[in-house]
Amino acid sequence: ETGVTQSPTHLIKTRGQQVTLRCSSQSGHNTVSWYQQALGQGPQFIFQYYREEENGRGNFPPRFSGLQFPNYSSELNVNALELDDSALYLCASSLGLAMNTGELFFGEGSRLTVL
Amino acid sequence: AQTVTQSQPEMSVQEAETVTLSCTYDTSENNYYLFWYKQPPSRQMILVIRQEAYKQQNATENRFSVNFQKAAKSFSLKISDSQLGDTAMYFCAFMKRDSWGKLQFGAGTQVVVTP
Numbered sequence: 001e002t003g004v005t006q007s008p009t010h011l012i013k014t015r016g017q018q019v020t021l022r023c024s025s026q027s028g029h030n031t032v033s034w035y036q037q038a039l040g041q042g043p044q045f046i047f048q049y050y051r052e053e054e055n056g057r058g059n060f061p062p063r064f065s066g067l068q069f070p071n072y073s074s075e076l077n078v079n080a081l082e083l084d085d086s087a088l089y090l091c092a093s094s095l096g097l098a099m100n101t102g103e104l105f106f107g108e109g110s111r112l113t114v115l
Numbered sequence: 116a117q118t119v120t121q122s123q124p125e126m127s128v129q130e131a132e133t134v135t136l137s138c139t140y141d142t143s144e145n146n147y148y149l150f151w152y153k154q155p156p157s158r159q160m161i162l163v164i165r166q167e168a169y170k171q172q173n174a175t176e177n178r179f180s181v182n183f184q185k186a187a188k189s190f191s192l193k194i195s196d197s198q199l200g201d202t203a204m205y206f207c208a209f210m211k212r213d214s215w216g217k218l219q220f221g222a223g224t225q226v227v228v229t230p
Contacts, residue, residue: 102210
């Protein structure tokens with residue numbers, strides 16, 4: 001069974017640039033959630049995708065956007081990067097809504113630094 | 116909106132001893148789930164234990180157990196017979212019953228197990 005994988009593991013961008021982060025969900029999981037974890041804080045929910053549709057969004061501006069593909073992998077895109085976007089971005093997959101026990105399976109994250 | 120509070124930034128415990136981490140939460144919901152997740156230095160979040168709010172019996176997973184006090188909105192984690200591999204950041208998390216994958220995390224407690 002393949003776990004959740006994320007890429008890249010580390011990246012550095014400058015203010016105003018755009019970034020795309022990628023996530024492959026665990027085998028059999030059709031739901032992907034993205035979280036932002038700033039240094040020294042707990043993860044904050046960005047949004048969730050279920051069967052290629054956005055299924056809920058946290059308190060993040062529209063420049064944070066996402067996609068889910070037919071194979072349930074997902075992308076997180078952030079436009080017009082700001083210094084405060086520097087964080088660890090975590091992807092988590094889970095079973096479909098009807099079977100969901102609430103347990104999330106996390107990847108190791110993508111560490112984004114904005115200079 | 117829900118809030119999750121972890122008031123202990125760091126806890127130190129010797130091997131084989133017991134440590135208890137505190138967590139309180141605020142919600143008007145009646146049906147929800149509570150979780151403790153562990154984040155070791157490798158960054159990958161792992162589920163430690165899960166509690167359904169409608170169950171009065173406290174959850175137990177091997178050396179990990181919780182004390183769930185619904186009226187007091189308290190959800191503490193006890194780690195018994197601490198091991199060096201327990202060194203990690205521990206996050207308490209809340210999820211409404213119909214919000215699969217959308218967790219509200221606390222700020223975390225760093226647990227350091229010493230020989």
